[in-house]
Amino acid sequence: MSISYGDLMQVDLGRLGTAVSDWKKVVGNLEQLETDARDGLKKKSDRARWEGVNAGVTRKFVDKTVKEFADLHTEANSIFQVLEDAHRELVSLQKGVRTLTAEAKEKGYTVQDNGDGTVSVGLRHDADAKKSKDGKDDTKADRQHYADSITRKIAHAHDIDVSAKLALKRAHGNDLYNAGHAKYGSLNDAQVERALELAKKREGMSDRDLAELNRLLRHNGREKDGEFATEFFEGLGGPRQTLEFYAALSIDGTGQDASTSRLAGVQDLQRYMGHALANATDPYTPQSLRGDRQHLPSWWGAEFRELGTQEIEWERGQRAKPYGYQVLGGLLRYGNYDPAFLTPIAEHVTQLHQDEPKRFLSHGHASSDDRHGFNPSGKLGSGNDPLISVLEALGHSPEAAEQFFTDKPTAYNEDGTIKSGAKTDFTSYLDLFADKDFEWAIDRNATHVGFDPEATDKARTYGPDALGHALEAAATGRVYDSDVVDPSVKHSKAQAELVHDIVEKFSKNPDLLTHNMNGDLEDEETGPLYALRDSLGNIAADYMGDFQQTMYQEPADSKALPVNGAPAKLGYGDAQKFLGLVGQDPDAYNAITAAQQAYTTAVVHQFLDAERKALTGEYGPLVGDLVAPGAAIAGIMSNARADAIYDYHTASNAEYNEAVEDKAKWVGRFLGLGTGAIPPPFSVATEPVNWLVEDVTESVVKSVEEDTTDEAELAAGAEYSDGRKASAEASSRAVRSFFAQHEEIDQETMYAIDRAVRTAAGLSHSDGAQWNSSGDGT
Numbered sequence: 048m049s050i051s052y053g054d055l056m057q058v059d060l061g062r063l064g065t066a067v068s069d070w071k072k073v074v075g076n077l078e079q080l081e082t083d084a085r086d087g088l089k090k091k092s093d094r095a096r097w098e099g100v101n102a103g104v105t106r107k108f109v110d111k112t113v114k115e116f117a118d119l120h121t122e123a124n125s126i127f128q129v130l131e132d133a134h135r136e137l138v139s140l141q142k143g144v145r146t147l148t149a150e151a152k153e154k155g156y157t158v159q160d161n162g163d164g165t166v167s168v169g170l171r172h173d174a175d176a177k178k179s180k181d182g183k184d185d186t187k188a189d190r191q192h193y194a195d196s197i198t199r200k201i202a203h204a205h206d207i208d209v210s211a212k213l214a215l216k217r218a219h220g221n222d223l224y225n226a227g228h229a230k231y232g233s234l235n236d237a238q239v240e241r242a243l244e245l246a247k248k249r250e251g252m253s254d255r256d257l258a259e260l261n262r263l264l265r266h267n268g269r270e271k272d273g274e275f276a277t278e279f280f281e282g283l284g285g286p287r288q289t290l291e292f293y294a295a296l297s298i299d300g301t302g303q304d305a306s307t308s309r310l311a312g313v314q315d316l317q318r319y320m321g322h323a324l325a326n327a328t329d330p331y332t333p334q335s336l337r338g339d340r341q342h343l344p345s346w347w348g349a350e351f352r353e354l355g356t357q358e359i360e361w362e363r364g365q366r367a368k369p370y371g372y373q374v375l376g377g378l379l380r381y382g383n384y385d386p387a388f389l390t391p392i393a394e395h396v397t398q399l400h401q402d403e404p405k406r407f408l409s410h411g412h413a414s415s416d417d418r419h420g421f422n423p424s425g426k427l428g429s430g431n432d433p434l435i436s437v438l439e440a441l442g443h444s445p446e447a448a449e450q451f452f453t454d455k456p457t458a459y460n461e462d463g464t465i466k467s468g469a470k471t472d473f474t475s476y477l478d479l480f481a482d483k484d485f486e487w488a489i490d491r492n493a494t495h496v497g498f499d500p501e502a503t504d505k506a507r508t509y510g511p512d513a514l515g516h517a518l519e520a521a522a523t524g525r526v527y528d529s530d531v532v533d534p535s536v537k538h539s540k541a542q543a544e545l546v547h548d549i550v551e552k553f554s555k556n557p558d559l560l561t562h563n564m565n566g567d568l569e570d571e572e573t574g575p576l577y578a579l580r581d582s583l584g585n586i587a588a589d590y591m592g593d594f595q596q597t598m599y600q601e602p603a604d605s606k607a608l609p610v611n612g613a614p615a616k617l618g619y620g621d622a623q624k625f626l627g628l629v630g631q632d633p634d635a636y637n638a639i640t641a642a643q644q645a646y647t648t649a650v651v652h653q654f655l656d657a658e659r660k661a662l663t664g665e666y667g668p669l670v671g672d673l674v675a676p677g678a679a680i681a682g683i684m685s686n687a688r689a690d691a692i693y694d695y696h697t698a699s700n701a702e703y704n705e706a707v708e709d710k711a712k713w714v715g716r717f718l719g720l721g722t723g724a725i726p727p728p729f730s731v732a733t734e735p736v737n738w739l740v741e742d743v744t745e746s747v748v749k750s751v752e753e754d755t756t757d758e759a760e761l762a763a764g765a766e767y768s769d770g771r772k773a774s775a776e777a778s779s780r781a782v783r784s785f786f787a788q789h790e791e792i793d794q795e796t797m798y799a800i801d802r803a804v805r806t807a808a809g810l811s812h813s814d815g816a817q818w819n820s821s822g823d824g825t
Contacts, residue, residue, distance in 0.1 A: 049163065049164035049201075049202075049205045050164060050201060050204050050205040050208055051160055051161075051162055051163070051164060051201070052144070052158070052160040052161075052164075052165075052166045052197065052201055053160045055137075055140065055141055055144055055200075055201055055204050056141070056144060056145065056148070058141070060134060060137055060138050060141060063130065063133070063134045063137070064134055064138075066130060067127065067130045067131050067134050070123060070126055070127040070130055071127055071131075073123045073127070074123045074124045074127050122218050122219065124230075125214070125218040125229060125230055125231040126215060126218055126219075128231055128232055128233050128234070128236075129211055129214045129215060129218070129231055129233070129234045129237060130211070130215075132233050132234035132235065133207050133208075133210075133211040133234055136203075136207050136234075137204055137207055140200045140201075140203055140204045140207075141204075143200050144197055144200050144201065147193055147196055147197050147200075148197070150193070151168055151190075151193045154186075154189070155170060155171045156168050156169065156170060156171065156186070156190055156193065157169045157170070157171055158193070158194075158197065164198070164201050164202060164205060165194075165198045165201070166194055166197050166198055166201070167194055168190040168191070168193045168194040168197075169190070170186055170190065202262075202265075202266070203266045206262050206263070206265075206266040206267075207234070207266075209262075210234060210237060210238045210241065210263070211234060211237075213237065213241060214229070214231055214234060214237030214238075217229040217237070218230075218231060235267065235274055235275050235278075236278075238263055238267055238275060239275055239278045239279055239282060241259075241263065242260055242263045242264065242275075242279055242282075243279065243282040243283070245257075245259060245260040245263075246260065246279075246282075246283060246292060249292060249295045249296065249361075250295050250296065250299040252296075254306070254308050254309060254312055257296075257309075257312040257313075257316065258312060258315075260316070261312065261315040261316055261319055263275075264279070264316070264319035264320060264322075264323055265315070265319045268319055268320070268322055268323030268326060269322050269323065269326055270326070271332065271333050272332055272333055272341055273326045273327055273329060273332035273341040273342050274341040275323075276323040276324070276326040276327035276341075277326075277327045277341040277342055277343055278341075279323060279327070280323070280324065280327050280343060280347075281343070285347075285350070286347055286350040286351050286354055287350075287354060287359070287371075289324075290354060290359050290371055290374045290375060291359060291360075291361040292361075293316075293317075293320060293374060293377065293378060293421075294359055294361050294369065294374045294421065295361040295362070296313050296316055297313050297316075297317065297374075297377055297420070297421050297422075297423055297430075298419070298420075298421075299313070300312060300313025300314075300316075300423060301313060301418050301419045301420060301423050302419060303419070310418070310423065313423045314423045314424055316423075317377055317378065317380070317381065317422070317423050317424060318381045318424070319381075320378055320381075321377075321378040321379065321380060321381025321382045322381050322382040323382075324378050324379075324382060324384075325381075325382025325383055325384045325385075325444075326382070327341075327342060327343045328342065328343050328347060328348065328384065328385060328388040329342055329384075329385045329388075330342050330345070330385060330387065331385070345387065345388075347388075348387070348388045348391060348392065349463065349464075351371065351375055351392060351463075352391060352392055352395050352459075352462070352463025352464075353462050353463050353464075354371035354372075354375075355370060355371045355372035355375065355392070355395060355396065355399075355433070355463055356370055356371070356372070356399065356461055356462065356463075357370065357371050358370060358371075359371050359374055369421065369431075370407055370433075372392075372396055372399075372407065372433035372436075373407055373421055373430060373431055373432075373433055374421050375392075375433070375436075376396075376421060376422070376430055376432075376433040376435075376436025376437065376440075377420075377421035377422050377423070377430045377436065379392070379436050379437060379439070379440035380422065380424065380426075380436055380439045380440060380443075381443065382440075382443060382444075383443055383444050383445075383526060384440060384443075384444040384447055385444075385446070385447065386444075386446050386447040386450045386451075388447075389437075389440055389441070389444055389447040390447045390450050390451050390454075391457070391459070391463070392437060392463075393437040393438075393440065393441055393447070393451050394451065394456060394457055394459060394476075395459040395463050396433045396434055396436075396437045397434060397437070397476065397479070398458070398459055398471065399461075400432075400433075400434045400488070401479065401485075404486040404487075404488060405488065407431060407432055407433055407434075407488070408431055408432060408488055408489075408490075418492075419492050420492055422436070426439075427439060427490075427509040427512055427513055428490030428491075428506065428509045429490055429491060429492045430490070431488075431490050431492070432488040432490040432509075432510070434488065434510065434513075435488075435490055435509050435510050435513045438510070438513035438514050438516065438517045439513045439516060439517075441516075441517035441520060441521070442513065442516030442517045442519065442520045442526070442527040442528070443520070443526050443527070443528075444520065444526075445520040445521065445523070445524045445525055445526060446524075448517050448518075448520040448521035449520075449521045449524070449539070449541060449542055449545075451476060451517070451521065452475065452476055452477055452517070452518065452521040452545055453521070453541040453542070453544070453545050455474075455475075456470075456471040456473065456474075456475065456476060457471075458470055458471050475548075477518075477545070477548060477549065477552065478552075480514055480576075481552050481553075481556065481559060481576065483556075483558070483559060483575060485575065487507060487509075487510035487511065487575065488510065489503060489506045489507060490506055490509055490510075491503065491506045508577070508578035511575065511576045511577065511578040511579045512578045512579070512582075514576070514579060514582075515527075515578070515579040515580075515581065515582025515583065516528070516582060518545075518549065518579075518582060518583075518586065519582045519585050519586055519589075521542065521545060522538075522542050522545055522546050522549065522586045522589065522590075523536075523538075523542070523585075523586065523589045524536045524537075524538070524539070524542060525589075527582070527585075530712055537611055537612030537613075538590070538610070538611050538612035538613050538615070539612065539613055540613040542612075542613070543590075543593075543612065543613040543614055543615040543616070544615070546586060546590055546593070546615045546617075547615045547616055547617060547618075549583070549586065550615070550617050550618070550621050550622055550625045551618060551621050553583065553625055553628060553629075554618075554620075554621040554622075554624040554625045554628070555621070557624070557628050559575060559576045560576055560577055560579065560580055560583075560628050560629070561577070561628060561631070580628070580629045580631070580632035580634075580635050581632050581634035581635050581638075583625075583629040583635060584629045584630070584632060584634060584635020584636065584637075584638045584639055585635070585638050587625070587626060587629060587635070587638070587639050587642075588638040588639050588641065588642035588643075588713050589611075589642070590610070590611075590615055591639075591642040591643055591645075591646040592608060592609055592610035592611060592646060593610050593614060593615040593616075593617055593622075594617065594622050594626065594676075594680060595608050595643070595646060595647075595676035595677060595680065596608050596610065596614075596617075596676070597617045597618075597619055597622040597623075598622075598623070598675070598676035598679040598680065598811075598815070599675060599676055599679070600619055601676070603616055607650065607654070607672075607673060608650060608673070608676065609650075623683060623815070623818050626639065626680060626683045626684070626687070627683050627686060627687045627690075627818075628687070629687075630683060630684045630686075630687030630688065630691075631687045631688070631690055631691035631697065631698070632691075632698070633691075633698050633702045633703045633705075633706040634706050636684055636687060636688055636703060636706070636751075637703070637706045637707045637747075637751060638713055639680065639684060640681065640684055640707075640747060640750065640751060641707075641712075641713035641714050641744075641747045642713040642714075643677045643680045643681060643684075644677065644714070644743055644746055644747050644750065644777050644781070645713060645714040645743050645747075646677065647673070647674055647676075647677035647678075647777075647778065647781055648739070648743050648781040648784065650673050651670060651673050651674060651781045651782060651785065651804075652739075652781070652784075652785050654669070654670065654673060655670070655782070655785045655789075656785070659789060659792070662792055662796050662800070663796055663799075664795060664796050664798075664799025664800065665799075666796075666800055667799045667800045667802065667803025667804070668803055668807075670782060670800050670803060670804055671803040671804050671806065671807030671808075672807065674778040674781065674804050674807055674808050674811070675807045675808070675810075675811040676811070677778070677808075677811075678774045678775075678778055678807065678808035678809070678810075678811035678812045678815070679811040679812065679814050679815035679818075680815060681750070681754075681770065681773075681774040681777070681808075681812050681815065682767065682770070682771070682774065682811065682812035682813060682814060682815025682816035682817075682818075683815040683816065683818065684754070684770075684815075685754050685767040685770030685771070685774075685812070685815075685816050686767065686815070686816045686817075686818075688703060688754060688755075688770075689767065700755050703751060703754075704751060704752055707747065707748050707751040707752075708748070714740055714743045714744045714747060715740050715744075739784065742780070742784050743781075743784075746776075746777050746780045746781075747777075749773070749776075749777075750773040750774070750776070750777045753769050753770070753772065753773035753776075754767075754769060754770035754773050754774075755769050755770075767812070767813075767816045770812065770816070771809055771812045771813060771816075774808050774809070774811075774812040775805045775808040775809045775812070776805075777808075778804050778805065778807070778808035779801055779804055779805050779808070781804075782797075782800055782801050782804050783797075783801065786801075
């Protein structure tokens with residue numbers, strides 16, 4: 048039976064703490080007994096001149112007694128170490144659950160114990176204030192966050208409980224007259240021992256065994272000190288044994304005969320082993336309780352590179368033998384890896400692919416089921432092409448991704464060693480991937496890919512999609528699919544220069560993104576990086592300050608329109624064209640629109656707050672100048688949207704409107720934590736940002752829905768009129784949302800500033816729409 052929410056909330060861990068103290072005393076006493084027996088009784092026995100029966104019986108009896116004292120000390124110490132670790136971790140988890148519960152209740156939520164180790168978080172009947180202005184409950188995502196966080200801690204507590212029971216049982220053994228059956232220096236030692244015991248079964252693991260192994264990896268593999276992860280991989284035997292183990296399980300769980308539960312089990316194994324490997328290969332893990340740093344030695348990375356081009360065999364006589372990189376790639380898709388480990392692997396794989404794009408596909412596990420392979424998750428390929436895998440790994444490893452795309456490439460030999468004195472025939476990986484002739488692999492397992500052209504066409508996008516994720520991480524310093532907002536993350540000089548290069552590259556080579564994107568041209572392939580646009584939109588959103596500066600050539604050190612860290616110094620014209628190109632993608636359009644409105648609202652509020660006591664109607668043009676760049680970007684977005692719908696027929700109004708809900712998260716990214724994109728002294732951290740996030744999000748959704756143009760309007764020359772109106776209203780709302788919180792400002796001043804803002808927004812929206820930034824995509 049699993050631990051429930053009520054168990055963890057109510058249990059008195061002080062009693063366990065007392066038991067820990069008692070066992071510590073027992074350990075000390077037994078240690079003294081062991082010393083006395085060894086240095087006293089045994090030495091006297093060894094020196095004694097026994098004769099007759101005593102010579103054989105008494106000396107053996109003394110030796111056995113001394114050994115039992117030592118065994119008792121060993122057993123007691125194991126029990127103490129296990130209980131001490133369990134107590135410390137349970138106290139921390141209980142404190143965390145109680146803190147989360149208190150926070151949830153403070154927000155008007157209720158926490159319900161489901162009795163099975165999970166909780167549900169609801170909304171109190173008297174918490175109507177938590178609902179938005181239209182009566183909708185906008186707390187669902189926040190409540191789910193609390194439910195998931197509490198449930199994870201309960202699951203971890205259950206893991207500790209189960210592991211501690213098993214360790215205590217093993218330490219004691221089943222013999223009442225013999226002690227010291229297992230020696231543990233910590234609960235972690237016991238958990239590693241059990242994990243390796245299960246791993247030795249390989250494909251012979253039952254679904255229950257696999258679930259237990261996943262539980263151990265899930266709760267211990269990402270511990271900050273890296274101790275469990277390091278000892279687990281060392282216990283597997285080394286890099287080759289790690290690959291053999293994972294290959295055996297992934298193929299076993301993705302085969303046609305595998306059950307749904309088995310597939311789910313290996314999907315979890317891929318995720319948890321990947322995170323554990325990232326932890327184990329991080330040389331900067333904090334000191335463990337033992338006072339050292341736990342991580343695998345650097346030669347593991349070198350050996351993985353050497354094994355990358357070698358065949359891996361886990362069954363004697365097996366026919367299909369994958370290359371090491373195909374197997375390793377499945378693990379690399381999960382976890383934030385250190386650059387010293389991941390970057391050389393990513394470079395080596397990329398160069399191998401450049402030399403022979405299909406070398407790995409010839410060693411794929413052919414099957415009629417695309418799920419079969421080393422990527423049980425099924426996301427972006429079956430796992431036969433390691434290039435997609437390492438790009439996904441870079442997307443989850445921002446530091447490594449930045450190094451990969453901004454440092455000078457290092458040339459590697461076939462075996463993964465550095466090619467001394469040699470240079471690559473390309474200057475950067477951005478240049479390499481953005482070459483129109485770069486050949487992407489079709490990562491499918493189907494024996495005859497031509498039988499399902501739709502699936503094959505989709506597979507062509509996997510590589511560019513993964514490239515987009517890697518570029519996002521490199522440019523922003525964030526894991527590409529994380530919603531965590533960290534205002535301390537600022538753009539580095541290298542990142543900003545990379546974004547400058549990205550914008551310049553695609554604005555000058557639009558066919559990479561748009562050529563034949565509607566498929567109207569027969570015998571012509573779509574732009575090779577067509578699937579990249581959503582990620583480029585996310586990059587533009589993250590660099591919104593830089594893009595707004597460029598609209599009307601604001602200086603890079605502008606205090607009115609500040610940037611987040613180092614300036615990208617985007618080229619005038621390049622930025623406008625780039626936005627028009629990527630804005631033809633609904634996801635990119637919505638990310639840019641949300642970020643634009645959030646950023647504009649932030650700078651307007653900060654200016655008005657700084658000048659609040661001196662505000663008069665004469666400030667209207669100054670505030671209008673602040674909304675103008677964002678309105679120009681809105682105009683470009685209107686142009687791009689109309690192009691996609693009516694010129695190229697690659698999207699519909701419905702697709703644009705449906706994508707807005709997810710992309711509204713960009714509002715929170717800019718406003719939710721004190722506008723992390725805008726450094727002091729320009730910060731709205733003192734404002735009640737919760738209502739502001741809600742207000743701007745509502746404005747974004749409304750703007751997207753209103754930014755439409757039908758064919759009749761296009762024919763009549765009334766393009767973008769609704770978008771222009773929506774832009775003016777959004778800019779006006781940014782001002783009015785500030786005034787709503789400052790009733791001391793007189794009506795005449797508010798009206799004059801609002802009018803100036805609407806006028807500036809309308810004019811700038813027309814500017815953006817007429818810059819024809821989207822270009823001719825075919």
